[in-house]
Amino acid sequence: MPLFLHTADWQIGRQYSQFAPDDAVPIAEARIDAVSTLARLAAEQRVDAVLVAGDVFDAQTVADRTIRRLFNAMAGFAGPWILIPGNHDAALAESVWTRAQRLNAVPSHVHLSLQPQTLEFEAAGFAVLTAPLTQRHTYNDLTERFDRAETPAGLLRIGMAHGAVQGILAADIDSANPIAPERAERARLDYLALGDWHGCKQIDARTWYSGTPETDRFRANDPGFALRVQIDGPGALPEVTSLAVGRYRWSQAVHTLAVASDADALIARLATLDEADVVQIALDGQTDLQSLARIQAAASQAEARARSLAVDFGALRLLPTDADIQALNADGYLGDVIATLRDRQAGPEPQLATQALALLAALLADRRAAGAAPVSVGATA
Structure with missing residues (x-):
C-alpha cells in the first residue's frame, strides 16, 4: 500500500521585487520554510517517497548558498525524494543541478532525474517514470514515452512530468510543454504527478497538479498545498488528500x-x-x-x-x-x-x-x- 507526498513548483530563490525589502525577504524565505514543512509532513505520514514534479529552483542562477540551504531543508525526511527539473530549472548541459552536484550538496536519498528514466523501488512496490525538461520549452509531449515504458509486474506505475495538460489549462500559463490529457490511461499509470500549474488541480482520477506549497502570486487557484497520495495496489484508484503547507x-x-x-x-x-x-x-x-x-x-x-x-x-x-x-x-x-x-x-x-x-x-x-x-x-x- 504505497504512500506518496506529491509536490512541485517550489521556485526556490524567487525574488519579489514588487514588495518593499522588509516584506520581500520573509516572503522569499517562506519558500525554503515550506520545504522543511514538507519534510516534516513526509516523516509524520511515513510516506514511501516524496515526488517533486519540477521547478524546484526559480532560476539557473540562484546562489550556491541557496542550493545548499534547499537540500538542508529536506533533511527532516530520510526516505526517497524524487526530483525532476521543470522549465525554470531545466537540466541543461550546465545548470543549477550540475552546480549542486559539484557542490556535493545532494544527499544520497535524493534522486535527481535529469534524463528520462524509470526508477524502480521494488521493495516499496513502485516504479517512477520521469519526463524531466532538458530545455526551458519543448513542443512535443515528453510523456509519450510512458506508453511504451516497461516496468516489472506487480509494481505501481507512477509518472512525473512538468508542463501543460492540453485543452485543460489556460493558454497563457507559464510553460509551453504539452502533456496529453489522457496520458495516465494510455500509459497505464496508477498516478501521474504534475507540476507547472501553481494551484492544486485534479485533471482526472489519476492525474493531479499539486500546485506550489507556498503561495507566490495573486491568483485564487488553491495554492499552498501538497498532496498525500495512497494507492492500494496496481490498478487501484489513488486516494488523494490535500495537506496545507503554505504560511501566507x-x-x-x-x-x-x-x-x-x-x-x-x-x-x-x-x-x-x-x-x-x-x-x-x-x-x-x-x-x-x-x-x-x-x-x-x-x-x-x-x-x-x-x-x-x-x-x-x-x-x-x-x-x-x-x-x-x-x-x-x-x-x-x-x-x-x-x-x-x-x-x-x-x-x-x-x-x-x-x-x-x-x-x-x-x-x-x-x-x-x-x-x-x-x-x-x-x-x-
Missing part, C-alpha cells in the same frame, strides 16, 4: 465605495488582517473626507499587522461634504481651492486632483489638531 495568504480585491456602510465594511476587513496576510486593495467610487480619514487610519494600523498591505487610493474620488469643509475651518481662498479640486476630479487628471485634495485636507486637519487659527480669505499658506 495572498488576496487581491477592488473595493468600491458609494455609501457610508461601504467604508465600514472595508474597515472591518482591514481589522481581520494578521501576519499571514499579503494583501492588495484597490479603491474606487467616492467618499467624503471623514470616511477617508477613517479608512487611512485603519489601513495604517493593518499595515503594521499584516505581512504586506498595499491600498491604492488612486481611483477613489473625494467628495467633501459641507460638514467636512466646515470641520477643516477652510473658508475663503482655501474653500475655493477645495471646490476647484472637487471639480477637477471630473477632468482629465482626476487622480492628481484627488491626491491634491487629500493632501490639502490632511494639512488642514493637522493644522486644526495643532490648534492653529482658521485659514480664511487673504491668509497665506
